[in-house]
Amino acid sequence: xxxxxxxxxxxxxxxxxxxxxxxxxxxxxxxxxxxxxxxxxxxxxxxxxxxxxxxxxxxxxxxxxxxxxxxxxxxxxxxxxxxxxxxxxxxxxxxxxxxxxxxxxxxxxxxxxxxxxx
Amino acid sequence: xxxxxxxxxxxxxxxxxxxxxxxxxxxxxxxxxxxxxxxxxxxxxxxxxxxxxxxxxxxxxxxxxxxxxxxxxxxxxxxxxxxxxxxxxxxxxxxxxxxxxxxxxxxxxxxxxxxxxx
Numbered sequence: 041x042x043x044x045x046x047x048x049x050x051x052x053x054x055x056x057x058x059x060x061x062x063x064x065x066x067x068x069x070x071x072x073x074x075x076x077x078x079x080x081x082x083x084x085x086x087x088x089x090x091x092x093x094x095x096x097x098x099x100x101x102x103x104x105x106x107x108x109x110x111x112x113x114x115x116x117x118x119x120x121x122x123x124x125x126x127x128x129x130x131x132x133x134x135x136x137x138x139x140x141x142x143x144x145x146x147x148x149x150x151x152x153x154x155x156x157x158x
Numbered sequence: 159x160x161x162x163x164x165x166x167x168x169x170x171x172x173x174x175x176x177x178x179x180x181x182x183x184x185x186x187x188x189x190x191x192x193x194x195x196x197x198x199x200x201x202x203x204x205x206x207x208x209x210x211x212x213x214x215x216x217x218x219x220x221x222x223x224x225x226x227x228x229x230x231x232x233x234x235x236x237x238x239x240x241x242x243x244x245x246x247x248x249x250x251x252x253x254x255x256x257x258x259x260x261x262x263x264x265x266x267x268x269x270x271x272x273x274x275x276x
Contacts, residue, residue, distance in 0.1 A: 041220070043231040046210075065206035065234045066256055068186055088183035092164075092210075092252075094230065102159070112212065113161040114252075116183045134210075134232075136254070138184055 050074055050094055050132035056152040059135055059142040071135045073142065078126040082147035087137045089117045096131035100124075123147075168192055168212055168250035174270040177253055177260040189253045191260065196244040200265035205255045207235045214249035218242075241265075 044062045050072040053060060057079055059071035075098065091100065092114045100107040100115055101124040109115055117123045124147070135141070142148045162180045168190040171178060175197055177189035193216065209218065210232045218225040218233055219242040227233055235241045242265070253259070260266050 041222075041225055041233070043225055043227045043233045045228075045230060046232055047230045063208070063232055063234050065208045065236075065254065066186055068184055068254075070208070070232060090181070090183045090188070104159075107159055107161055109161045112163060112165045114164055114181055114188060115159070115161045116181050118183075136183065136186075 044070070046072055046094055046134055047132065050134075057142055057148045058152070059140045061140065068136055068138055069140065071137075071140060073133045073135055074130060075125060075127045075133065076130045078124055078149070079147035079152075080149055081122055081124040083120060083122045084117075084137075084141055085120055087139065087141070088119050089123075089141060090136040091115045091117070091125075092134040092136070094132040094134055096127065096129055098131045098133070099126045101126055162188070164190055164212055164252055165250065168252075175260055175266045176270070177258045179258065186254055186256055187258065189255075189258060189260075191251045191253055192248060193243060193245045193251065194248045196242055196267070197265035197270075198267055199240055199242040201238060201240045202235075202255075202259055203238055205257065205259070206237050207241075207259060208254040209233045209235070209243075210252040210254070212250040212252055214245065214247055216243055216245045216249045216251070219244055 063070040181188040
């Protein structure tokens with residue numbers, strides 16, 4: 041059994057706002073992602089979405105106000121709460137939840153499918 | 159809603175191998191802990207236990223061999239797998255699972271109840 045180097049996995053991603061599952065436990069997936077700019081506003085009605093910042097900073101925009109996260113911060117977006125992550129610079133994330141949410145309905149913007157990291 | 163600074167929460171702990179729940183999502187708890195030395199060998203039959211190293215290093219001793227974790231590494235000890243975490247120096251952890259496991263049956267050594275961090 042091998043440890044999962046989260047920063048290495050996140051750095052190796054080539055597409056923004058896509059999630060790569062790196063581990064699973066107790067019905068939850070551990071997924072790395074990199075982001076820049078904003079996703080679309082969206083809601084997950086079936087699951088809470090946990091953000092843990094591995095590198096950089098991100099603002100979780102909520103209709104009730106913004107939540108700013110720095111490296112080492114964890115934040116849970118409860119199910120049903122509309123949100124729109126926004127990163128001025130590239131951010132690397134660990135996302136935790138029972139399934140992958142990075143589809144079009146999950147907020148993934150159209151441009152992110154073709155934009156690759158430098 | 160506020161972000162959870164995992165490193166701050168871990169640093170504020172005063173007892174080794176005790177878990178403090180800092181967030182909850184999808185039936186799993188996010189718990190910070192600090193460790194030094196070894197716990198007892200133990201098994202969780204009811205849950206997988208996920209380790210994420212926030213600061214320092216830790217070796218997860220398994221009967222099949224050791225797994226060494228550095229900062230930013232994640233490792234899942236599957237349910238039913240006997241393990242014994244060992245840290246030469248103080249390590250700060252995020253542990254994820256459906257309940258707190260830091261009781262005597264969960265491997266917490268007797269000395270850790272009275273030993274406080276410098």
